[in-house]
Amino acid sequence: MRRIKTSPGQYLNQLFSISKxxxxxxxxxxxxxxxxWDDSIDPKAFYVxxxxxxxxxxxxxxxxxxxxxLRNASWHLTDFIGERNPERVEGFTDYYTLHTQGPPQxxxxxxPEECSQRIKRAAxxxxxxxTGICEIDERWIYSHNFSRQTGEAKPFDLPExxxxxxxxxxxxxxxxxxxxxxxxxxSSTGIGYTTSLACAxxxxxxxxxxxxxxxxxxxxxALSIPMAIQAGLGEYGRNGLLxxxxxxxxxxxxxxxxxxxxxxxxxxxxxxxQFCNSCRKCADGCPAKAIDQGKAxxxxxxxxxxxxxxxxxxxxEKCFKFWVNMNTDCAICIRVCPYNxxxxxxxxxxxxxxxxxxxxxxxxxxxxxxxxxxxxxPDEWWNLDNLK
Amino acid sequence: MRRIKTSPGQYLNQLFSISKxxxxxxxxxxxxxxxxWDDSIDPKAFYVxxxxxxxxxxxxxxxxxxxxxLRNASWHLTDFIGERNPERVEGFTDYYTLHTQGPPQxxxxxxPEECSQRIKRAAxxxxxxxTGICEIDERWIYSHNFSRQTGEAKPFDLPExxxxxxxxxxxxxxxxxxxxxxxxxxSSTGIGYTTSLACAxxxxxxxxxxxxxxxxxxxxxALSIPMAIQAGLGEYGRNGLLxxxxxxxxxxxxxxxxxxxxxxxxxxxxxxxQFCNSCRKCADGCPAKAIDQGKAxxxxxxxxxxxxxxxxxxxxEKCFKFWVNMNTDCAICIRVCPYNxxxxxxxxxxxxxxxxxxxxxxxxxxxxxxxxxxxxxPDEWWNLDNLK
Numbered sequence: 001m002r003r004i005k006t007s008p009g010q011y012l013n014q015l016f017s018i019s020k021x022x023x024x025x026x027x028x029x030x031x032x033x034x035x036x037w038d039d040s041i042d043p044k045a046f047y048v049x050x051x052x053x054x055x056x057x058x059x060x061x062x063x064x065x066x067x068x069x070l071r072n073a074s075w076h077l078t079d080f081i082g083e084r085n086p087e088r089v090e091g092f093t094d095y096y097t098l099h100t101q102g103p104p105q106x107x108x109x110x111x112p113e114e115c116s117q118r119i120k121r122a123a124x125x126x127x128x129x130x131t132g133i134c135e136i137d138e139r140w141i142y143s144h145n146f147s148r149q150t151g152e153a154k155p156f157d158l159p160e161x162x163x164x165x166x167x168x169x170x171x172x173x174x175x176x177x178x179x180x181x182x183x184x185x186x187s188s189t190g191i192g193y194t195t196s197l198a199c200a201x202x203x204x205x206x207x208x209x210x211x212x213x214x215x216x217x218x219x220x221x222a223l224s225i226p227m228a229i230q231a232g233l234g235e236y237g238r239n240g241l242l243x244x245x246x247x248x249x250x251x252x253x254x255x256x257x258x259x260x261x262x263x264x265x266x267x268x269x270x271x272x273x274q275f276c277n278s279c280r281k282c283a284d285g286c287p288a289k290a291i292d293q294g295k296a297x298x299x300x301x302x303x304x305x306x307x308x309x310x311x312x313x314x315x316x317e318k319c320f321k322f323w324v325n326m327n328t329d330c331a332i333c334i335r336v337c338p339y340n341x342x343x344x345x346x347x348x349x350x351x352x353x354x355x356x357x358x359x360x361x362x363x364x365x366x367x368x369x370x371x372x373x374x375x376x377x378p379d380e381w382w383n384l385d386n387l388k
Numbered sequence: 389m390r391r392i393k394t395s396p397g398q399y400l401n402q403l404f405s406i407s408k409x410x411x412x413x414x415x416x417x418x419x420x421x422x423x424x425w426d427d428s429i430d431p432k433a434f435y436v437x438x439x440x441x442x443x444x445x446x447x448x449x450x451x452x453x454x455x456x457x458l459r460n461a462s463w464h465l466t467d468f469i470g471e472r473n474p475e476r477v478e479g480f481t482d483y484y485t486l487h488t489q490g491p492p493q494x495x496x497x498x499x500p501e502e503c504s505q506r507i508k509r510a511a512x513x514x515x516x517x518x519t520g521i522c523e524i525d526e527r528w529i530y531s532h533n534f535s536r537q538t539g540e541a542k543p544f545d546l547p548e549x550x551x552x553x554x555x556x557x558x559x560x561x562x563x564x565x566x567x568x569x570x571x572x573x574x575s576s577t578g579i580g581y582t583t584s585l586a587c588a589x590x591x592x593x594x595x596x597x598x599x600x601x602x603x604x605x606x607x608x609x610a611l612s613i614p615m616a617i618q619a620g621l622g623e624y625g626r627n628g629l630l631x632x633x634x635x636x637x638x639x640x641x642x643x644x645x646x647x648x649x650x651x652x653x654x655x656x657x658x659x660x661x662q663f664c665n666s667c668r669k670c671a672d673g674c675p676a677k678a679i680d681q682g683k684a685x686x687x688x689x690x691x692x693x694x695x696x697x698x699x700x701x702x703x704x705e706k707c708f709k710f711w712v713n714m715n716t717d718c719a720i721c722i723r724v725c726p727y728n729x730x731x732x733x734x735x736x737x738x739x740x741x742x743x744x745x746x747x748x749x750x751x752x753x754x755x756x757x758x759x760x761x762x763x764x765x766p767d768e769w770w771n772l773d774n775l776k
Contacts, residue, residue: 069597076593205464209457386508
């Protein structure tokens with residue numbers, strides 16, 4: 001793993017290939033928000049399954065009532081906290097507002113490097129798997145804030161004094177991702193959000209308690225993936241997701257914006273670009289054909305992704321249509337990704353190092369040969385040993 | 389580790405030594421509730437530190453502003469959810485009421501053994517470290533429900549159809565417990581509660597989604613430790629705490645009461661009684677002298693513990709007075725306990741097996757010799773590596 005050396009002020013342009021016509025993304029075009037106003041997208045069969053009082057699940061394995069019951073429960077705390085104010089959907093269109101007041105004065109601080117170390121220590125204790133810090137670049141902040149209540153999108157800016165973003169990585173349950181596509185597999189997303197909610201809000205309250213300002217955010221407010229790349233937590237993958245060196249693509253991302261003076265992290269490279277250029281497993285595995293077989297591009301397939309930045313981008317329309325037809329979320333592109341491994345095992349830590357070398361094509365063959373990424377029967381998950 | 393074979397209807401009396409004058413515990417006498425109405429207990433210096441806007445921390449290591457800032461943040465979600473209704477203190481005097489409605493019909497169920505397996509699988513996914521199931525014995529249910537708002541305690545009964553309790557064990561952060569006594573060490577309690585809150589409420593919502601009734605509870609409603617012993621999760625230790633075979637005493641306990649038909653667990657023995665008879669580390673280590681050096685007894689030191697059951701009982705008055713004087717909670721009896729080890733290491737898993745043999749006194753000497761249980765400097769915790 002190499003830290004990318006960048007010069008201040010220039011490093012975003014070194015790290016990303018951003019064209020001059022780049023525009024901040026309007027939240028109104030996010031596929032979930034679009035489904036609220038764009039008649040070409042009918043999300044009914046997707047959302048109806050989140051209301052267990054009315055939903056009649058299928059009888060097929062992984063899509064039974066028990067599976068939906070647990071998937072919905074995994075979201076419960078996130079929904080309860082996020083939807084308590086009818087005018088906001090905190091965590092999805094709006095940032096969180098559950099902090100209690102901090103002290104009247106800002107606390108004295110150690111050097112920014114020491115501050116960053118303490119923030120990362122606190123985040124790890126509060127449930128983060130990885131934490132990185134970057135300066136906020138307004139290009140990642142949504143240009144407009146969408147209201148699901150009014151259907152309107154209003155121009156949005158984050159206050160300038162919130163200069164830093166702390167990016168939190170929460171791993172998703174590995175065993176659950178093996179069962180995808182399935183309703184039960186969707187629990188790995190739900191619990192990922194719930195853990196992120198607790199961690200980001202806990203961390204924001206901690207910073208508030210130091211006398212500084214902090215705003216906790218999940219999918220709302222800003223694009224998480226480029227911020228995570230900037231904060232040294234991973235690289236873009238072909239599946240359009242963040243690939244981390246510790247959990248591969250099996251992560252949720254949350255963030256805390258703050259005026260606490262912090263030392264920032266340098267971006268990393270560990271061969272993802274080269275590996276994804278050789279590998280097509282996510283593109284081949286996607287039933288919706290939503291993932292491109294070709295090279296990274298700066299023009300997205302439709303209005304639901306931001307344009308003017310060269311990267312692999314999933315076709316959100318095709319992707320979401322598949323979710324709707326399946327009555328749950330999908331993440332086959334996480335399951336089949338050769339980076340989706342259990343890195344607590346030494347052999348997988350070795351493999352990810354070798355994937356960043358001329359051996360990458362051999363490793364890809366080995367991955368196929370060993371049967372990694374194949375779907376496990378969802379009912380097997382229910383019968384797993386309960387000891388962690 | 390041995391499962392204790394018990395016969396239905398009799399097994400509580402086989403497992404616990406309960407005298408005929410046993411009475412259900414009145415929540416009003418819990419030391420925290422007592423501090424609200426009993427003038428002999430002055431909790432001010434304890435509670436004031438939980439309001440960071442007014443508190444002026446000391447300058448000593450582990451008790452600085454940063455330490456309190458994080459400790460309070462670790463409690464934030466638990467406080468926010470638990471205190472949202474001014475008439476209830478959910479998780480502490482009252483059970484939780486945040487569930488959304490379930491389906492109109494009860495779902496068809498597999499055999500109780502299979503139901504229990506699925507419940508434990510779901511709990512593990514939602515954050516539980518261990519899960520056990522027992523039948524509810526009304527002797528563990530508080531006789532009276534205390535209201536902090538009115539200062540009154542009203543007779544309380546759990547509905548009879550809630551026949552089972554699912555007991556959830558959430559581990560506390562090992563590295564943090566090493567710093568106790570310290571404000572930062574109190575974060576291990578706060579985050580333990582927050583994880584328990586998410587897990588117990590997620591599990592109760594899951595059962596609700598199956599069409600059954602479920603009530604999530606932390607310290608409210610019933611005595612957690614005897615229920616956890618009954619559910620096969622551990623034994624009573626000299627420090628009055630539950631000693632588990634997976635985390636020792638380093639746990640928080642939460643529970644879900646339900647009418648879902650479940651198979652129950654058998655209690656376990658792994659030599660804790662014999663070991664605690666030989667060991668006095670918690671009693672010697674307690675600055676408040678709140679832990680008895682003698683044998684287990686059925687008469688508690690004061691009204692803040694239930695009587696008529698033979699066990700080691702901490703003197704809650706002395707214990708809490710020490711907390712108040714220190715301006716944070718204490719758990720030296722967890723830190724110094726020879727069962728407080730990292731059982732992900734094979735050598736500690738061996739040691740706990742040997743502690744259940746004639747080698748227990750030798751192990752105790754080895755424990756002292758190797759320096760286990762000594763306090764680490766709190767500032768070292770802030771500088772630990774952030775990789776888990």
